[in-house]
Amino acid sequence: MVDVWHPFTQLQGFAPLGTVVRARGAWLELADGRRVLDGIASWWVNVHGHCHPRITEAIATQAATFDQVILADFTHAPAATLAARLAALLPGDLDHVFFSDDGSTAVEVALKLAWQAQGLRGQGHRTRFVALEGGYHGDTLGAMRVGARDVFTAPFDGLLGPTTFLPWDDGAAAERFFEAEGHEVAVCIVEPVLQGAGGMRLGSPEALARLAAAARRAGVILVADEVATGFGRLGPLWACELAGVVPDLLCMSKGITGGALALGATGVRGELFDLFLGADKRRAFLHGHSYTGNPLACAAALASLDLFDEEDTLGRVRAIDATYAAWHDRLAALPGVRDVRHRGVLLAFDLEGGPGGYLDPVGVRVQRAALAQGLYVRPLGHVVYLLPPTCITPDELDWALGVLVDAVGDALRPRPAAS
Numbered sequence: 001m002v003d004v005w006h007p008f009t010q011l012q013g014f015a016p017l018g019t020v021v022r023a024r025g026a027w028l029e030l031a032d033g034r035r036v037l038d039g040i041a042s043w044w045v046n047v048h049g050h051c052h053p054r055i056t057e058a059i060a061t062q063a064a065t066f067d068q069v070i071l072a073d074f075t076h077a078p079a080a081t082l083a084a085r086l087a088a089l090l091p092g093d094l095d096h097v098f099f100s101d102d103g104s105t106a107v108e109v110a111l112k113l114a115w116q117a118q119g120l121r122g123q124g125h126r127t128r129f130v131a132l133e134g135g136y137h138g139d140t141l142g143a144m145r146v147g148a149r150d151v152f153t154a155p156f157d158g159l160l161g162p163t164t165f166l167p168w169d170d171g172a173a174a175e176r177f178f179e180a181e182g183h184e185v186a187v188c189i190v191e192p193v194l195q196g197a198g199g200m201r202l203g204s205p206e207a208l209a210r211l212a213a214a215a216r217r218a219g220v221i222l223v224a225d226e227v228a229t230g231f232g233r234l235g236p237l238w239a240c241e242l243a244g245v246v247p248d249l250l251c252m253s254k255g256i257t258g259g260a261l262a263l264g265a266t267g268v269r270g271e272l273f274d275l276f277l278g279a280d281k282r283r284a285f286l287h288g289h290s291y292t293g294n295p296l297a298c299a300a301a302l303a304s305l306d307l308f309d310e311e312d313t314l315g316r317v318r319a320i321d322a323t324y325a326a327w328h329d330r331l332a333a334l335p336g337v338r339d340v341r342h343r344g345v346l347l348a349f350d351l352e353g354g355p356g357g358y359l360d361p362v363g364v365r366v367q368r369a370a371l372a373q374g375l376y377v378r379p380l381g382h383v384v385y386l387l388p389p390t391c392i393t394p395d396e397l398d399w400a401l402g403v404l405v406d407a408v409g410d411a412l413r414p415r416p417a418a419s
């Protein structure tokens with residue numbers, strides 16, 4: 001019997017892959033003595049490796065100083081310092097930071113802020129939401145509204161408001177749309193350069209730049225959802241930098257604490273922030289979460305930012321990408337493997353021959369075969385990917401790629417029909 005209701009999991013007949021008892025660096029240690037390399041950085045949250053002593057110590061020190069305190073009437077150094085450091089690192093004039101709990105709430109905050117801001121600037125007639133086909137922005141109702149309508153959203157379709165979806169990675173289509181209909185649009189949300197959960201699809205920075213410019217010309221508030229791409233996953237600190245884009249709002253979470261604690265944050269341009277100022281309390285953004293600006297999470301995030309300098313994290317990302325480049329042709333030559341792609345710490349490819357999509361059973365076969373050799377991955381159906389912590393050594397990365405090659409061969413090998 002399972003008491004924990006595991007996420008994204010059919011629990012009938014379910015048995016966990018193992019019980020984690022310890023985690024260090026790129027490795028998970030299981031109760032039965034197995035060591036497993038965390039090939040997807042525990043759902044893309046882990047940046048520097050598990051239990052990095054700098055982050056662990058920062059959390060312990062903060063926990064002994066003060067724990068959660070209300071951020072409505074008080075301020076505190078962890079939140080204030082983190083906001084200032086993020087503002088200095090964020091592109092352009094994204095100078096204000098609203099803290100929340102996770103990626104979904106960072107997106108909810110962005111959508112609500114954008115909607116209210118349009119009203120405050122006399123543009124309340126703009127009621128349309130725009131997003132990109134195949135996107136993913138989280139599992140709350142607002143975030144699902146702007147995500148692709150798929151197997152995840154199907155039971156809830158009746159709850160989700162309308163959204164206009166533009167084609168992924170098509171700057172010309174975005175320009176045509178915003179020129180014709182942009183005056184009706186309140187907000188447009190995009191995952192810059194990489195659609196993560198939607199299938200690890202890489203897009204061109206040029207298409208993003210054209211979309212962003214067209215949205216701006218049309219008076220649309222642009223939200224960059226960097227929950228997956230932020231904190232150097234694609235090379236630069238922010239994927240928006242690849243396109244030279246400064247969005248109006250930028251959502252962060254996953255990697256923000258280095259992977260130790262949950263924290264969401266939404267970066268806001270000064271121009272939008274100023275709209276909410278006034279004598280009338282109703283002009284304020286009346287939104288918050290109980291654990292907003294959690295001091296332990298903020299302390300972890302500050303230590304993680306220090307590590308980017310101390311350990312040249314972005315240099316490590318470049319080295320991982322260079323290893324991927326060296327493996328590219330070998331992977332692309334494998335039978336059944338299609339569209340090998342990589343950028344930063346991400347390498348992905350598709351497997352042909354099955355039904356495709358998230359429910360394609362080939363992903364589970366790849367997972368089983370890789371785990372038998374000590375590598376943990378979690379394919380998105382027919383999309384297999386690696387996204388390891390940056391502490392992975394060159395030898396470990398070569399080993400992991402070799403295991404993946406074997407696992408794919410194993411998963412695609414013709415098997416006797418079930419009797």
Ligand SMILES: *Cc1c(COP(=O)(O)O)cnc(C)c1O
Nearest residue numbers: 102103104136137138196227228
């Ligand atoms: C994971 C993800 C989210 C949701 O974050 P949670 O912390 O799971 O709520 C939102 N947007 C993108 C791009 C993500 O990858």
